[in-house]
Amino acid sequence: MAAYGLYTHIASNKFRSMLLLAGLFLLIYVLVFAGALVGEVFANSDRPLNYYLTHASRDLVAAFPYATIAAAVWIVIAYFFHQNMIDAVTGGESVTRQQEPRLYNLLENLCISRGIPMPKLKLMDSPALNAFATGLNRRQYSITVTTGLLQALNDQEIEAVLGHELTHIRNGDVQLMVVAVIIAGVVGFFGELFFRMFTNLSWNSSGGGWSSSSSRSSSSSSSDHDSKGGGGAVLAIVIAVALIVLAWLLSQVVKLALSRSRELLADAGSVELTKNPDAMITALRKIENRGELPGATSAVMELCVDNPREGFADLFATHPSVDSRVKALVQFAGGHDPGPLALPSETASDQTDAAEESAGERIPPPPPRGPWSGSSEPAAIPGAGSTSSNGPWGPHR
Structure with a gap:
């Protein structure tokens, strides 16, 4: 599906995202098959x-409706309670116009100008510079902004960040990313469950079979076991472990692919809403490497404007780098890149430290004086002149 403009890019991205999401859902059944392999080996340890x-495939068919129901229940629970869980983790609280008139008015003006239903506005008490949107339907949509972002950015930059999050809501990114995080969570949960099940098994070298750690005994069995069957059990376990690892890796890759492509489109959508690419660029430069939310989970950080948590060689980074995002805005939106920016508070702190350091170099501390300071010079006497040889009690001797 070719894409030539912003809206066709959005439509094309949605189509690809639905395919990726379907593939992500299929990974659940891959894990079920891997679990069935482990279960068959545990139940029958001397088979080819x-x-x-064959039997794991039959188990998968039998477990298919149950796995589907379990995944659906997980999604339903997250659908109704994901916002409560996010608020519990981040401490975000809803604010009104009376509590935060500046922030509320900026968001309301953006929504009115574009005919967008206004989402709930939440404020998170944190010095980090970040924001994120959540919600799976119109009644749940909300935008959370940190107090650090509100203090560090000017009105135009905050408006650009709000436009970025509104674009996520308009494009359906919020729903898709929440569902992707939920399904990836299901894959991770079952993957860990099956992996623990596997690590609880051990190869019985005397009997040529697999047994659980709780059922191991010192009893020996006959040595004429089926070596071919034992080898089949080992291969089945190797295949199961490989499938578990592959499913987890693919779930992360799919989730990251969904997130990275949507951040660039959200930046472009913010420029479309505000008509101010420079504000989006300077906002990104100020947020750069200052968005870490200390108590937030990785799932919450993946929803933020910027996620400073990077994976191995950026392989598992959920967001494009700020440099690449700024470069796209300069190239396609006509913005100007000022380069990395220091916050006013950081600049003032650096200037204060530099002034104190230079002052310390120019004015050395006075030498100690007086009979108790270890100095050889006499202590100063009140009232004594600097050139007179007489003191208040007569001439010095």
């Missing part, structure tokens, strides 16, 4: 590999 693969 073909036996395990």
